[in-house]
Amino acid sequence: MSQPRRLPSGGFIDRSKTLSFTFEGRRYEGHPGDSVASALLANGVRLVGRSFKYHRPRGLLAAGVEEPNAILDLQLGAHHDPNARATMVPLVEGLELTAVNASPSLRRDKRAIFDRFARYLPAGFYYKTFIRPKWETFEGTIRQAAGLGRNSATSDRRFYEQQGARCDLLVVGAGPAGIAAALAGAANGQSVWLVEQEALPGGQLLWRDEQVDGQPGHAWAKAAIERLRALPNVNVTVKLATQAAAYYDHNTLALTERLAAPAVGWGPERLWLVRAGRVVLATGALERPIAFPDNDRPGVMLAAAAATYLGRWGVLPGKHIVLLTNNDDGYASALLLHRAGAQVGIVDVRPQVDGALIKAAAVAGIDVLPGRALLGVEGEFSVTGVRIGAADTSDAKEKGQGFACDLVAVSGGWSPAAHLFSQSGGKLAWDAELACFRPARSAQEEVSVGAANGAFTLAAALVEGHAAGGGEGPAPVASQADPTYRAAPYWRLPVRGVRQWIDFQHDVTTKDVELAARESYVSVEHLKRYTTLGMATDQGKTANVVGLGVMGEETGRTPGEVGTTTFRPPYTPLTLGAIAGLNRDSRLQTRRYLPLHTAHLAAGAACRDYGLWYRPGCYPLAGESEAEAIQREVLAVRRNVGLMDGSSLGKIEVTGPDAAEFVNRLYYNELKTLKPGRLRYCLLLAEKGTVFDDGVVARMAPDRYLLSPSSSHTDGVMAMLEEWHEGEWPDLKVYFHNVTQAWATLAVSGPRAREVMAKLSTDIDLSDAALPHMALADGRVEGVAARIARVSFTGERSYEISVPTSHGAALWDHLLALGRFASITPYGIESLMTLRTEKGYILIGRDTDGVTLPQDLGVTGPLRNKTIDYVGRRSLFTPEARRDDRKQLIGLAAEDAASPLPNGAHLVERGPHNRLRSLGFVTSSFASPTLGRPVALALVERGRALVEAHARLELYHLGQRRFARAVEPCFYDPKGVRLNA
């Protein structure tokens, strides 16, 4: 038989089909419905991994999300998942699985030798050594030994689905309590979401021999789900194989749904963000282990996990079972295993056990040893026996009495899975009666029910769930009277100085907790961080409470007094791809394209990202480099005429009776005196006085202004207008419209611009008298509503023509055709950078930094003359603003004209010991084809004085020196005659 541990019947698997898979290179078989863990166990595979620190052999401890040991690298075709948890991976055909962190093989792991040196490697040993010569001497070796699985070597650029949903009631967990809540909620008309991490509903009903409303529990659960899905007139969503991972503010939960068949090219998980009016947490409980020497050997398993493998997958993990328990529920697991044909003996650490329990066990033929515990385990790769002794044994030399067995089942009591509750902000309290932390005080619209609330019996779970769902009438009925549940706070064998495992993955033992207590790491967070308890990929689901219990014993406190660490999202590790969702590549940062984008591509544009916009840098001809293209385009603008798409430049209309008052309060420059039809170059300051933006402001009518913020600042300026209006000057009657995307704007610039414009069909008077520099007019161009402005960023005579966006491409083509006689040349933003630098026109954020004030740029008129309290004004008069050594904008003429001064070079002065001190830096530097020499702008301390002295300045750049003269920050046509040429 290929699956020696599989029983002939039972379990929720499809025995008619067989799936094959490999583990560590060997082929095995399983069935649909199996998890990787259940299939491995069915095949008798005991050894599934190695521990992180000591590389001890490990087997399956659990059957669900809490599994610490069975962490595997998974390969399915091209798909690779590192660190997959075997208990949560559904078995599919062709899976290739390998253990992590074992080399050369799982059985012969060379690092297993670490276990022999364990006594020299206590908790935190690395804090005490590797100090000399230094940590990095050892670090490389240690890093190679650390880590679990292997990352995929190939990029995964798939999108992962992400969806939002809202509902009245979100129930997490489709065990008895959760199903009862969902049924009740749906019955009274609420929209309900019911989510379950397992692929099947029912929770513990799937393996416990319990009945609800007269049906076997699992059948009741299945029928209830079908009933919920079929309910008319009610909005019910049931999601199986869906993990509620995180609980955020305002009752929003993140869920991940495992997709059986994701669309091609999409990732295998879907993330849901569900906002619920009310949340019912029916997340169940996790069984704890009990610590004893060598309790980490393969074949030591949680009792409920053994029963789960049996009930859910028809796998009997052992034939001769010793079951160690500190609570009543261990007996239930024992009975289930016994009935399936295993020989079971119970070791109960409690000296006094309820007679009824012992009787029930005796009736079934199970021996019970009260007041006993396990002193040790025989076997390395698989359990072969145990040693039994008194539960209060404190002498490490005590050997106990040997018993042969092939499985040790351990029930250390149950802990509510209160992780989501804690994430929601809820506070936990220690319940001494039940020996567990329970939800005590909710912080959001949420209630915990059933085992998640410490109601560990079926009847109580059904009642609580029903009530939480708003159920009227009777709750579903558990058919047999529930046993009571009592647990003793027995965490470990009270032998000190011996390794008893608490955190299996990270190899944290009782000895480590004892050491932490001795060394003052007694706070629960110190315990966690010093020993790494609970920091493994299972996040301490089985370890934390045991660790707290032991620390409590070491320091004379109850676990409640020790307290819990903060539960952090996610509940189970969450795939990064699923978190990112659709926010990949260009959807992460949306690119903005110019309305004429295709026209630019047709014109041969080399496009790049400039801030938010993807736009032409230049238009290289065939065989031409970008640098050559830029030089050619600059000269075309200077000598003939160029055409540029300026549509990304912001266009915000400010209208209303108080528009003039408003913009005048907002801007640094005087704007009330601006005449309709005229433009003014203005600075916009932040309230702390620094230059936030620059641009041309047009007055189109007495009550109508048009602002042109920089391309990247438009959204920010729009927000600023609204915030100042509503926050500071709500009495002003003024309205804002961001019309940037409504208009395409083309700039015709150069000495022959006028000739080109003359060919245009328009009713706008383009004469210099009617439309001088810094004026604008509305009218029609080629039969389309248009605006023409005389404004220049190149220093040449320029016309900016704005037409409705949909007409932009036609106008572009038309202008190229019209201007052919003058060799009209498209030019891009890179060319504009050279053109504007030749003129000394600044670019905000490049020629200014976050501390530049308007006076630093030499714009001092408003500072002297404008007396109203505009934005930022007061900040221009602080002691700092009035310092005489501020950085000011200057031009630089390189002493050697060989190449442009490096952008980012610093101007320096030499101090004592020839130490260099920065005076400022080169902000914009280009080779000027117009002038045949480099031009540069810089921000430099006392820059104006340096210009007046025509000072020779030393520059430092990445270890090299250059020299330059301070000059006026305008290299070309300083009088501006070409604007009207």
Add this chain to the structure above:
Amino acid sequence: MSVRRYNAFNLFRQGRRGQQDWAPAWRLPDPKPAYDAVIVGGGGHGLATAYYLARNHGIRNVAVLEKGWLGGGNTGRNTTIVRSNYFWPESAALYDLALRLYEGLSEELNFNIMLSQRGMMILAHSESELDMMKRSVNAMQLNGIDCEVLDAAEVRQRLPLLDLGRHELWGAMVQHRAGVARHDAVAWGYARGADSLGVDIIQNCEVTGFQTQGNRVTAVETSRGTIGCGVVGLAAAGHQNLLAQKLGFRLPLLSYCLQAMVSEAIKPVLDTVVMAPAVGTYVSQSAKGSLVFGAGLDLYPSYAQRGNFPTTQKIVAGLLEMFPSFARLKMLRQWGGNVDVAPDSSPIIGPSPVDNVHLDCGWGTGGFKAIPGGGWLLAHCLATGKHHPISEPFDLKRFTEGRLIDEGAAAGIAH
């Protein structure tokens, strides 16, 4: 007999004795009635202050008052990066003091803080970004900081998994002395060091008020009784404003949540710290094998110490934009710290409006890397009543004078 000295020999000897004899790393004392100096905040900065008060200035009658557990604030919640690649000379002097102290700290404290100077790279995605980076690198070189520019090929060689998709790679700036250190170890090392010099570290001791006489604090009221004091140092990170309120003044600080997260551990794939400004995320791999990553602040003020999902998503998306092969890795834990951010994102160190109270706060997202420096300088202020030359520019008065030290504005580096 108890063993204090940490070294391989003692570890070996204790191995044979069941590790039984190690002395407590620090005592758990009850507060005395009064101390010469009381430091509020038992994080890295507060503990370092106490250590340097004792070590540099011989002031040993010192208490550190910690509301919760020592090292439990931002010291234990950050992404463990240390660096001093700052633009302004004032910042460079401050953070390089810290980094230089870090470089000798394991030996000084006899506690391995696992300083790993793996370097930190900030990527440039365009020519103009690279130009801005050169502006920064030049400033840093002039400030005496070991920064340089790498070209794209050098970056790719160092980061084989880097795959930026539509973002171009033009190069990077790198500080080789930058790296990571084990955050808890820094707090514990200073705590152990301070304790051994006589400092009382009092945990679970919340400051509830101050007793004053004239413009001086005479005693600190706490959940564990009233404690008299000579001078007071406030180093309470996200809660500094609340302490200031109790003393009757305000600070220009706003508390935000800063998130960080770790993945499950994997075998080594990344041997440096990387940040891509285009996406804002930075990442390193811990010695244990986890990727540790984070980015900017959550979007509104908060004391909740738990990050919200939209920011988590943005950080993760940014990480995958740099390294798409990480998409199948799983996020193990995500958490939030409560950071106090000054308007210029630079710290406030030095005198407060109350005569014998000195401040060390406003570190924003950059407090961990500055711990030794912050402690050194606050100790100097407390011991001498005067600024150290390095802390002078970071005086609270700069907000009245407008003399901000705006690192972000100058260099485009997110702290």
Add this chain to the structure above:
Amino acid sequence: MLLIPCPFCGPRDESEFHYAGEPKPRPAFAADDATWGAYLFDKANEKGPHRELWHHVGGCRRLFLMTRDTVTHRILETHAPGQHGEGQS
């Protein structure tokens, strides 16, 4: 993830909003440096209920006042500027 009740649009997801600072009276130009510096830079930064301005940039684009608990993130009240008296919550 906050669900913010915009006084003009009703409850909307936080992604539509932009935090716009603490409401503060703006001193006149004649204010001394200390007053001006405090206006620019000092923060109430309350732990607990915190009065703040929010901007519904992804919706009506209006500015409104909100009182929000900075520890629990619970929203206690929102209203348009000018409605209700100062300090009411």
